[in-house]
Amino acid sequence: MNQSQNASFQAGQAKGQTQEKTNQMMDKASDAMQSAKESCQEAGQQMKAKAQGAADAVKDSVGMNK
Numbered sequence: 001m002n003q004s005q006n007a008s009f010q011a012g013q014a015k016g017q018t019q020e021k022t023n024q025m026m027d028k029a030s031d032a033m034q035s036a037k038e039s040c041q042e043a044g045q046q047m048k049a050k051a052q053g054a055a056d057a058v059k060d061s062v063g064m065n066k
Helices: 003-062
Strands: none
Touching: none
């Protein structure tokens, strides 16, 4: 292999490694975003349940929940 072919081969390898690292980072970012989305959805459901419980408690206290 001559010097030009070797340099081209090494450049191709470096490009492939960079692409793989980029893909791994993108996968990690995607996983983090999905986790954050699920956490927000769970927090929203908890807030909704607490609000409903508070509304029911008020209705019970004023006699509207019959």
